[in-house]
Amino acid sequence: MERAPVHGIEVFLTIVQEGSLRAAANVLGVGAPAVSLQLKALEERLGVGLIIRSTRSIELTEAGRVLFEAAGPAYRDMIYAVKKTREVGASLNGTLRLSLSRGAYVAALAPVLERFQADNPGINLELSWNEELVDINREGFHAGIRLGDVLSPDMVAVRLTGPLATVFSASPGYLDRAGRPEHPRDLLEHNCIRYKLPTANRIADWVFCEDGQDKVIDPPARLVFDHVLGVIQAAREGHGIGWSMRATAEEHLASGELEAVLDPYARALPPFYLYYPEQNKRVECLRLLIDCLVTHRDRQRRDGPKS
Amino acid sequence: MERAPVHGIEVFLTIVQEGSLRAAANVLGVGAPAVSLQLKALEERLGVGLIIRSTRSIELTEAGRVLFEAAGPAYRDMIYAVKKTREVGASLNGTLRLSLSRGAYVAALAPVLERFQADNPGINLELSWNEELVDINREGFHAGIRLGDVLSPDMVAVRLTGPLATVFSASPGYLDRAGRPEHPRDLLEHNCIRYKLPTANRIADWVFCEDGQDKVIDPPARLVFDHVLGVIQAAREGHGIGWSMRATAEEHLASGELEAVLDPYARALPPFYLYYPEQNKRVECLRLLIDCLVTHRDRQRRDGPKS
DNA sequence: ACATACTATTTAGTAATACTAAATAATGGA
């Protein structure tokens, strides 16, 4: 790298400001010879003398004056830039931008939101609620929350929940009409309301669990949504059987609008994870959020797992 | 010096501008690992990630964007400052400011002035014509020309002339009236026109030479000037005997207005020197002037010493 | 999907640089 052009200018500026090499050495926290040698090296690199020094005083040469007047303000600007950059990482104040799906919000973030906001009055949360898997960095997000099966391997991932229970469900009216499936293969004879991944642009596999093995089934996609709430909605309206996270359907199961079927075969989905690029690991706001989420996750497990 | 805060920023900025570590390495003239390590070290120092890098592309984190936007312009300013500073030393154009006495001008500079100006059309000369010995650097001069006996030891000195012949002289009318001294001690009985050093604020010794020895004499200072031309003027007007450089009085000696006395005792003064602070030794304009002056000095000696 | 071609990183070793302590030199003031 052959010595950056600006190398040593800090020493020069400090000498001028302090008025002597010794004072500059004290300010910089080094011995006097270090300053002397650095200054000499700088003059050597620039090919011109900068400071006329006697043991009792210093004076700038013409070149020294030019450098001091031009580089001084620029150097201060750089110091300021560095300071601001540090603050991005160190600040306990600021805005944390997250990208997360509705399900992720409900299952992972919502339970701790109130406490987090109360504990961290300086941190604003900016939540982008979308189902697509976005490039969180390019879009200006600090982190995202997604299901574990869609994570990039180059992201740091923090598990936020246990595995997520799922449910096959339909309205009682539909089931009365079309019959209640006893085994997943019966689904092939049913109206199945499928979910299409918005980004991958393909219909999500239906996976069930039998004898401890995951098995894929592909019932006819008579009705497809790219949003989970659409699936639930259609199921409630009696259009067929949907497969969703249990938490998402829970309220309708409780009210009797939906009825669960095939429960022994309902496979758990991988947990939600918060993920972020390695380079954001020192953003203090993010660390605080993660602490909060993980604390909640661990308390959940102790008090009794929900999902 | 514990690593200047701005250290490594050049590497960071280059990476961002070039779009990859490898390209930055090429630009900086180092291997790829060097860049990688420097970037990592910078992130470590700032306590925050700056660039998210995969093998095919890079992206800035929020902190990286802050740093790039704030430090980029400041860094360019510093580069510019360094460039301007270099030019002070390297430029063959510009203004050279000299402090010199009238005698120095006549004896040392004037003979080469025309040639120097012709050879160096880019260099402007700014001459401060004063008898006082000024602090050339504090006053913004690059160099000065003075007699050898008043030089500070911390300046680089370049001899420009041989020893300077002096002359005791008076008007023929005065000498007819007061008599022609045969030996310096006769001066004690004469009106002597003395010279007072403007800076030192003391009357200059009269020194003569006898048997190879310098001897000081202190005739009554009936009439004192702080400018050599005053001494000459008064001598021409018949007010007494003056002591001056022979070159300064030459034209009046030739015209018969002045008549030399005590020539065997007239001591030569030390030569004129150009002097400048060590730190200006690389100012290219000054080197050119010195070359020109020294060339002339040596040609003078070969062709026949004048003084 | 697989190989290919690039790019980044790690590691270990080496070259270069920065710094210190101690001695020396220089300077302004009592």
Place this chain on the structure above:
DNA sequence: TCCATTATTTAGTATTACTAAATAGTATGT
């Protein structure tokens, strides 16, 4: 003149920067 202070030189040491070689990761084309 000496004293107090400051700068510089020198020699040695510690730190840092860099490279080469090996490894790992990723987008592109086939």
